[in-house]
Amino acid sequence: MTEKALKIGFDAKRLFLNKSGLGNYSRWLVQGLSEDFKQNEYHLYSSIISDYKRDFNKDNIFFHQPLGVFKKFWRIKTIKKDLLRDKIDIYHGLSNEIPYGIEKTKIKSVVTIHDLIFKTHPEFYNPVDVLIYDKKFKSACNRANKIVAISNYTKKLLIDLYKINPEKIEVIYLNSPHIYYSTPQFNEIETIKSTFGISKPFMLNVGAIGGRKNQFRILDAFKMISNKVDFNLVFVCKPNRNSEMFIEKINEYNLESRCQIIHDISENNLHKLYHASYASIYTSIIEGFGIPIIESYRSGKPVITSYGTSLEEISGKAALLCNPTEIESIAENMLKIYKKETYKSLVENIPGELPKFNTENTIHKYINLYNNL
The missing domain is CATH 3.40.50.2000 (Glycogen Phosphorylase B;)
Known part of the structure; x- marks a missing residue:
């Protein structure tokens, strides 16, 4: 395994704000990477930095919040300037989306797709949310360099519903805390x-x-x-x-x-x-x-x-x-x-x-x- 040092940025919104589910996944991944691959830098981008920060006070983990008044669009669009400023090599959207326009930069991007339940079982969702999620997820999948699906079942849905090239999708299971x-x-x-x-x-x-x-x-x-x-x-x-x-x-x-x-x-x-x-x-x-x-x-x-x-x-x-x-x-x-x-x-x-x-x-x-x- 190569020891090349990387600067990896993460969409850390769920890491800091969600107590379970996407939050557990985000914390598990960043903690595991920072402990097993200490040579890399791990940059956490979030509008809000919660008390979970105490679990990530390490020399190879860095925290970033938006500056200025236009914070609403930072996570989905204007964050690109910060990623370029910080010389990020790879940006990983941990919860189904990546910033618009990142594909026009030299920064490689990865998006994790956790499920497509809103597509297969829309009865569990608000109809407006279904439309929003569908647009976000499909866009992220098309623009990202690589997609992580957390199960083969989700990979199959991505192929069937969004016509994603199977070679673009990597299945990586989750683990318990x-x-x-x-x-x-x-x-x-x-x-x-x-x-x-x-x-x-x-x-x-x-x-x-x-x-x-x-x-x-x-x-x-x-x-x-x-x-x-x-x-x-x-x-x-x-x-x-x-x-x-x-x-x-x-x-x-x-x-x-x-x-x-x-x-x-x-x-x-x-x-x-x-x-x-x-x-x-x-x-x-x-x-x-x-x-x-x-x-x-x-x-x-x-x-x-x-x-x-x-x-x-x-x-x-x-x-x-x-x-x-x-x-x-x-x-x-x-x-x-x-x-x-x-x-x-x-x-x-x-x-x-x-x-x-x-x-x-x-x-x-x-x-x-x-x-x-």
Whole structure:
């Protein structure tokens, strides 16, 4: 691998402003690159620099904010002047877009496309947003020198929907936060269970309530089989407009003692909660990737997830697959994973699924991509 020193700029808006999702991806990538490839300079461009800055105070990381009064258009257009001033070699748009006109400079550009859900499932979006996203994503894909797709499923959609040359697209998987490489002490796991009043085995679901995350069908399925299993359900999520309706549904089904909702949990405590769980259930209608699957695997826990889309690709042989739109299919797999022989077989398959998410197959692929532009 070449040791050529590069100046790499990043669209760091999500890194500083998003607590999960695109934020986790941005922080994971920049931290990994800055630690494993110290010879490069990493320049973070964002209108707002949040408290996450404390995690990036390193000699090879630099922070940039817009100057002047026209900050609104800086990220999408006028940032080019700053990139040229800072002699940036490569600019990486970490969240589906790059500045207009960057293709007219000597700066090479990369854009990461996380998903095209607004195209395949527009019912989950405001119609105006669908039009805006479509224009931004397609433009970025056409103008960038290289596209990173976070799954083969997303790559296929880019080819089918935007007619992108397959050779322009590099598939690089995501990985879990670094904390998931460690195992909590037994007493830490018991403490987290005590903290949240958990006394029985439980299946864990992580994600915003409603929409494509599909928790209402999970609840319907659990109602069907709750008298046949002794595990409960724990939902980790942020409060949203669906939360009250979801709680009402739990009460309607008389499952108050079997279902628990935990809001605003820290990554450290979520890590312990995964280890405390029996298994995870992540039966989204559609995803661009599926980080909770990796988090569950690194905690030694199998998963029930959805077939098709990226989830089947990511989960491999350590998960049970269901039709996420059929309640009976979800319920059937809840019963299957409760069987000792099935559970044991899935757990034994977890180690074989993890290497594809390791640093050499993720972070290191980005450096290879940058060096070959």
